[in-house]
Amino acid sequence: MRELYAQIIMDHYQRPRNRGELEDAHIEEHLLNPLCGDEVTVYATLDENRLADVKFTGCGCSISQASASMMTECLSGKSREEAEAEIARFRAMMVGKEEFLETEDLAALKGVIRYPSRIKCAILAWDALQKGLNDDTED
Numbered sequence: 001m002r003e004l005y006a007q008i009i010m011d012h013y014q015r016p017r018n019r020g021e022l023e024d025a026h027i028e029e030h031l032l033n034p035l036c037g038d039e040v041t042v043y044a045t046l047d048e049n050r051l052a053d054v055k056f057t058g059c060g061c062s063i064s065q066a067s068a069s070m071m072t073e074c075l076s077g078k079s080r081e082e083a084e085a086e087i088a089r090f091r092a093m094m095v096g097k098e099e100f101l102e103t104e105d106l107a108a109l110k111g112v113i114r115y116p117s118r119i120k121c122a123i124l125a126w127d128a129l130q131k132g133l134n135d136d137t138e139d
Helices: 001-012 063-077 078-096 104-114 116-137
Strands: 027-032 040-045 049-059
Touching: 001 063, 001 078, 001 104, 027 116, 040 116, 049 063, 049 078, 049 116, 063 078, 063 104, 063 116, 078 104, 078 116, 104 116
Parallel strands: none
Antiparallel strands: 027 040, 040 049
């Protein structure tokens, strides 16, 4: 099973989904993990209360970039409330508090919890989107 999960992570790392900028983004949030140098910028367009499109750019380890790719697939099309709930569930999974198996791809990241220093890599893009959603609400 670990080999399958490693393959899923490498697939998203080598062939990321939804990589690129969104020129008309309502949300554009950049975060950096100073411990390892991973960085990601998350872009999202909103249609009413829905994440119409979610993309990312960045560089870093396979876990951070694969997680960003998976996040865009998981959250595109979701309402703001659904996205925020899924971000919270993903964060809970990454600290061992909840099973979050929205997709088999996301399940592949569950193994990261065995490596505490890598958890920040996995949640970086998710934190960026949450910060962007919070900032958008404040505007």
